[in-house]
Amino acid sequence: MEHIYLDNAATTPMAPEVIKTMTDQMQNDFGNASSTHFFGRTAHTVLDNARQQIATALHVKPATIVFTGGATESNNTAIMQTAAARSGEGKHIITTAIEHLSVLNPMRALEKQGFQVTYLPVDENGEISLADFDAALDDETILVSIMYGNNEVGSVMPIQEIGERLRDHQAYFHVDATQAFGLIDINPEALGIDMLSASAHKLNGPKGVGLLYRDEDVHFEPFLRGGEQETKRRAGTENIPGIAGFGTAVARIDIAAKQALQERYAGFAKRITGALDDAGVTYHINGNLEHERLQHVLNIDLPGVSTYALQTNLDLAGFAISGGSACTAGSLEPSHVLTAMYGADSPRLAESIRISFGSYTTQDQVDAFAAALIKIAKRLLARAVNA
Secondary structure, eight states, rough: OEEEOTTTTTTOOOOOOHHHHHHHHHOOOOOOOHHHHHHHHHHHHHHHHHHHHHHHHSSSOOOGEEEEEEEEHHHHHHHHHHHHHHHHTOOOEEEEOOOOOOHHHHHHHHHHTOEEEEEEOOOOOSSOHHHHHHHHHTEEEEEEEOOOBBBTTTTBHHHHHHHHHHTTOEEEEEEEEEBBBTTTTHHHHTTSEEEEEEGGGGGGOOOEEEEEEEETTTOOOOSOOOHHHHHHTTSOOHHHHHHHHHHHHTTOOHHHHHHHHHHHHHHHHHHHHHHHHHTOOEEEEEEEESSSSOTTTEEOOOOTTTHHHHHHHHHHHTEOBBBBOOOGGOOOOOOHHHHHHHOOOOGGGGEEEEEEEOTTTHHHHHHHHHHHHHHHHHHHHHHHHOO
C-alpha cells in the first residue's frame, strides 16, 4: 500500500539537495567553527555561507541572523529575553489567541511573573482586528509577538499594518514566521519587524535547526549562556551539517517559486473541495479560502464525523493528515485555534481535520486522497446514523 503524506504543516521531508549537503558536511567537515585551526576555519566558512544564503532570502544583513535549535528556542528567546531586558520600560505584551504554543506558553509564564499579556481575539476566519490591536497598544507595551500565518487554518495576520504602527513605538515587534518562511517572500526591514523566528524542517530542511532574525537595534542577554558562539548571542557549538542543510533548503526556493507553490497549493485545495461538492458531502472550511492565506493549509469541518475516527481511518487507508497542530497531537484538549475562532462549544472542535501540502505533493495524490476522504466520511456518517 502506498502511503501518502499530507501533513506538511507538521514537518516536511528533506530535499535531496539538503541531504547531499549534510552528508558531505558530516563526511568531510567535522571541525568546530570556534576553533582557529584549518578544520575550524573550514567549518566557520560553511557557517558563514549558510548565514549569507538565509540573509539573502530575508533581504537582511548576515550579522542579523542567529542560528538556534529550532523555532521554539527562537520564540522563547525573543519573548523571555525581551521581557527580562525591558521590564523597566513597561510590563505589557500583545499577542494573539491563536499563536503556536511556543509563544503562548512563554506568555503564560510571564504572566506569573507579573507581566500583563493581551491575547487578541480572532474572528471566524482566524483573523485579528486592527481596531483591537490599536485599543490594546499603550505606553507600557514593550513587545508585540504575532505569527505571520497560522499553522492550523492558514490565516495571515496584518503584519505590515502592525509594523507601521510600531515604527515610532518603543515595543519590539516579533513575528513567528515558521509556517510562512519559504512560502511567502518576507522582508523584515520593510515590514518593520524587529525579530523573526523560523525553522528548517518546515521547508524541506533538517529538524533541530532554526533561526532568529534580530535587528541590530534589538538588545538583550543571551537565552542560552555558555561560550561565545553566534557573536555572543547564542551559546553552544553550532550544528554545522544542520545549518548547512538549512542554507541549502532556503537557497533552493526563489521568489518566483514561492508564488508558484502558493498557486499550486490553492489548486490542490480546490480539487478537494470540488470533489466533496460533486459527491454531495457536507463540509465547512475553517478559515476563508478567499482571503490572503497560507495556501498549503486546508482545514475542513465534516459535520457528524469524528476527527479521531476520520484521521484513524485515513491513516489505515494510507493517508497522513492531522487533527490540528502537531505539537498537541497527543493531547486530548481541543484545538485552541478552533476554540478561539468558534467557541468552546462548537462541534467543529471534534469534527475537523487539517490537510497540508508540500513541494513533493502531486495532483494524483490529492485526487486519491479526495476519493478516500469521501468514501470514509460517507461510511462513518452512515454508521453514526444507524448507531
